[in-house]
Amino acid sequence: MRELRNSLSNRYLITMIIILAALGLTLVSIGSSTTGAVKVDRLTVQVASLSSLSIFLVPLIALFISYDSVVGEKEQGRLILELSFPVTRFEWLLGKFLGHWIAVIIAIIIGYMIAIIPIITSSELEAKSILSFARLIFSSILLGGVFIGIGYVVSVLVKQRSNAAGIAIGLWLVFVMLFDLALLGLLVSDAGKGLSASQVNGLLMANPIDIFRLMSLSSEQVNQFSAMQAIGEVSTLSFGLLTLSMLAWLIVPLFLSFILFKRVKL
Amino acid sequence: MIGHNGAGKTTLIKLLLGMMRPSSGTVELCQFNPIGKHEKHIKKQIGFVPESINFQPNHTGLELMQYVAKLKSVSAEDIQIKMELTNIAFAQDKKIGTYSKGMKQRLGLAQAMLGDPRVLILDEPASGLDPDSRQILYQSLQEHARAGNTVLFSSHALNDIESYIDHIILLNKGSVLMDCSIAKYRQSLKLPVVIEIETSDAEASAKREFFDQLKQFGELNYKESIAHLTVEYSHKLAALAFISGTQCVRDLRLLDASLEDIYHELLKKEGSS
Numbered sequence: 001m002r003e004l005r006n007s008l009s010n011r012y013l014i015t016m017i018i019i020l021a022a023l024g025l026t027l028v029s030i031g032s033s034t035t036g037a038v039k040v041d042r043l044t045v046q047v048a049s050l051s052s053l054s055i056f057l058v059p060l061i062a063l064f065i066s067y068d069s070v071v072g073e074k075e076q077g078r079l080i081l082e083l084s085f086p087v088t089r090f091e092w093l094l095g096k097f098l099g100h101w102i103a104v105i106i107a108i109i110i111g112y113m114i115a116i117i118p119i120i121t122s123s124e125l126e127a128k129s130i131l132s133f134a135r136l137i138f139s140s141i142l143l144g145g146v147f148i149g150i151g152y153v154v155s156v157l158v159k160q161r162s163n164a165a166g167i168a169i170g171l172w173l174v175f176v177m178l179f180d181l182a183l184l185g186l187l188v189s190d191a192g193k194g195l196s197a198s199q200v201n202g203l204l205m206a207n208p209i210d211i212f213r214l215m216s217l218s219s220e221q222v223n224q225f226s227a228m229q230a231i232g233e234v235s236t237l238s239f240g241l242l243t244l245s246m247l248a249w250l251i252v253p254l255f256l257s258f259i260l261f262k263r264v265k266l
Numbered sequence: 267m268i269g270h271n272g273a274g275k276t277t278l279i280k281l282l283l284g285m286m287r288p289s290s291g292t293v294e295l296c297q298f299n300p301i302g303k304h305e306k307h308i309k310k311q312i313g314f315v316p317e318s319i320n321f322q323p324n325h326t327g328l329e330l331m332q333y334v335a336k337l338k339s340v341s342a343e344d345i346q347i348k349m350e351l352t353n354i355a356f357a358q359d360k361k362i363g364t365y366s367k368g369m370k371q372r373l374g375l376a377q378a379m380l381g382d383p384r385v386l387i388l389d390e391p392a393s394g395l396d397p398d399s400r401q402i403l404y405q406s407l408q409e410h411a412r413a414g415n416t417v418l419f420s421s422h423a424l425n426d427i428e429s430y431i432d433h434i435i436l437l438n439k440g441s442v443l444m445d446c447s448i449a450k451y452r453q454s455l456k457l458p459v460v461i462e463i464e465t466s467d468a469e470a471s472a473k474r475e476f477f478d479q480l481k482q483f484g485e486l487n488y489k490e491s492i493a494h495l496t497v498e499y500s501h502k503l504a505a506l507a508f509i510s511g512t513q514c515v516r517d518l519r520l521l522d523a524s525l526e527d528i529y530h531e532l533l534k535k536e537g538s539s
Contacts, residue, residue, distance in 0.1 A: 076320045084283050084314035085337045086306045266285040 043119050043129040047136050050112060051216040054140045055209055058108065059147040059172055065100050066151025067168035068161050070261065075161050080266050093261050097148060097254065104144035112137060132216075135239075139215035142246045146208045149250055152257035156264060179207045208249040215242045267420045268529065269437035275420035276317065278437070279389050282418075283314060296384060310338055313378030317389040319370045323363030327354060327373050330362065331380070340381040351406060352376040368399045375403065379410065386410055388419035392426060404430040424529060436532060443532055456499035457531060458484070460521040461509065463493045468514045476514040483508070491516075 070093075073079040083092060116133065151168060158164040183203055187195070195203075204210040269275050280286045281293050284300030296311050298304035321330050331345045349355040354372040357365065365373065371391065378386060386407070392400045408430050411417040421427050434451065436443040444451060463480075465473055477493065480486050483505040484497035497505045509515055 077316055077318045078320050078322070080280070080283070080285055081314065081316045081319070081321075083285060084309065084312070084316075085334055086309040087337060088305055266280060 043116065043126075043133060046116060046119055047129065047132045048217065050115060051136050051140075051213070054108075054136070054143065054216065055212065056176060058104070058140050058143045059176060059209065061107065062100075062104055062144045062147035063151045063154075063168040063172055065103065066148040067155055067164045069096055069100070069152060070155040070264070071158050071161050071164045072155070074264075074266065083266070089261055090258055093152065093258060097152065100148050101145050104148065105141050108140045108144060109137060112140075136216045139212050139246070142215075142243070142250060143208060143212045146246065146249045146253070149253035149257060153253050153260065156257050156260040175207055175209050180210065183207075183210075205245050208246060211242055211246050211249065215239065215246065267418060267435045267437065268422070268424060269420075269443075272439075273437040274440040275437055276389055277440070279314075279387055279418075279420065282387060283312070284308070310381070311384045313380065313383035313386045315371075315374040315378045315386075315388040315391055317393070319374040321362045321370065321373070323361060325362055326359050327362060327365070328358040330373065331358070331377055334377045335380055338381045344380055348376045348379045351379065353402065367394050368396065371395060371399070371403070375406065379406075382410075382413070382415070384415050386415060386417045386419075388417070390420050390422065392421060400426060436529065438533065451528060457527055458496050458498055459502045461495045461497065461502075461505060462519040462521055463495060463509060463515055464517040465491045465493065465514050466516040473514055476512055479508070480505075 070079070073082065083089060087095075112133075150171060154164050154167050154171070158167060186203075187200070204214065267275055267278070277286065281288055282295055282300060284293070284295075284305060287301060293300055296308055298308055300308050325333075327349070328345070331349065332342075334340075335342065335345050346355065349358055352372040352375045354369060354376055357369055362370065362373070371394075375388075375391070378388070388407070391403055391407075395403065404427065407417045407419065411432075419427075428448070431448060433445075433447050435445045446454075465476075468476075477486060477488060480493070480495055483501050484495055486496075487494045495505065495509075506518075506520075509518060
């Protein structure tokens with residue numbers, strides 16, 4: 001609760017909502033010009049654009065609010081005070097996580113709702129496209145949680161706040177850009193020819209961003225508008241399995257940060 | 267608890283709070299180890315004020331108090347009582363970011379006193395405070411201690427705290443140099459005592475004779491009508507008896523060894539041995 005209130009009064013949350021809504025709206029307006037006369041539900045197209053937005057922004061926002069949560073408080077000398085209150089370290093970090101996550105969830109829901117207002121008001125909606133929008137929101141929320149957890153691991157391990165910021169940006173680059181570039185390179189090169197579908201799936205599971213891509217773009221209509229089409233066909237992973245692996249990505253870093261935090265010397 | 271910078275005061279406090287594990291030995295606070303299953307039980311019985319107080323600047327004083335009160339399961343009335351006690355209630359609805367150093371310190375004390383903890387731990391509570399605030403601080407600490415609680419705090423301002431404390435721990439390079447009551451320590455250390463003598467308007471010859479006699483007790487410095495006689499502890503009573511028996515004295519004051527003197531003396535001993 002405290003962390004959520006903190007985010008509110010810090011205006012982080014409002015900024016997050018504005019960024020997501022503004023970029024979402026921009027995409028919506030650009031997106032509608034390209035669809036032209038094609039007989040496709042406009043919301044479906046938008047889900048594809050918004051999911052690309054999520055890929056870049058959600059991890060960035062999540063890392064941004066989480067990277068200094070331990071090391072920053074430590075640097076300001078606040079951690080020792082907060083931990084002198086009757087809370088265990090586990091409870092303290094868990095409370096922080098819930099607060100941060102809820103803030104991200106609120107930002108995603110409100111931001112994307114605002115982004116699709118023009119579509120809802122101007123065209124008929126199909127049940128299928130509403131489902132894919134719901135999937136987008138659901139997987140964005142999970143993605144946010146995953147990167148908050150990753151941010152905590154960084155925050156617990158690092159000694160200085162500035163280092164934490166650098167590592168967080170580095171991780172963002174690796175997960176969002178470099179990993180996929182490398183994967184694509186591998187698939188295109190000769191070495192990739194021998195890869196079986198399950199091996200490709202395994203590689204995709206190694207990056208929460210790719211799981212997110214598969215989750216939010218898994219419906220076939222959305223798939224045809226995204227660059228993931230080829231991989232989507234190869235990949236035969238079900239939505240449930242994807243959700244499970246996303247949850248694993250959520251829990252493992254979080255668990256790791258709890259264990260590491262227990263050992264931190266103040 | 268006094269000691270140089272780096273003597274181990276803050277480390278000791280962190281050990282007590284369970285923020286660090288001891289590399290050897292055990293820590294016990296209210297009969298339990300502060301790390302482990304009794305952690306919360308113990309934390310409810312302690313109040314802590316860190317050296318540099320940095321509360322969330324975007325919260326108000328009252329919000330912070332409510333947060334701590336909830337964690338310590340303390341009633342809302344106690345918030346008001348403690349805020350009045352530390353004289354910070356007037357700023358309870360202002361953001362902590364706008365507080366002055368003294369106000370933050372008082373808020374720090376207020377949150378630590380919530381629920382009347384059995385043990386109050388403060389890390390250099392007086393640093394950066396003006397003399398008035400310091401006095402108020404020490405008085406409230408003294409009151410808390412008189413109510414049957416333990417107050418442990420570290421300090422550099424030795425002369426300031428001398429009249430408020432009844433037990434002293436001196437740390438140097440991570441080890442305890444001394445750990446006992448102040449009176450007992452002064453006695454065991456037997457530091458020289460300075461007697462300040464104000465002479466009466468006696469004749470110059472009588473005065474000179476008096477001063478000459480005084481020199482047998484110890485070192486004498488005088489300027490016009492004020493004289494300072496430094497006597498060994500063992501000669502203190504004899505010197506006093508002599509002085510009070512003469513006609514040449516209008517007034518006298520005993521300048522006991524201050525904490526500062528004890529401190530320097532001890533470190534000197536430590537250095538030579």
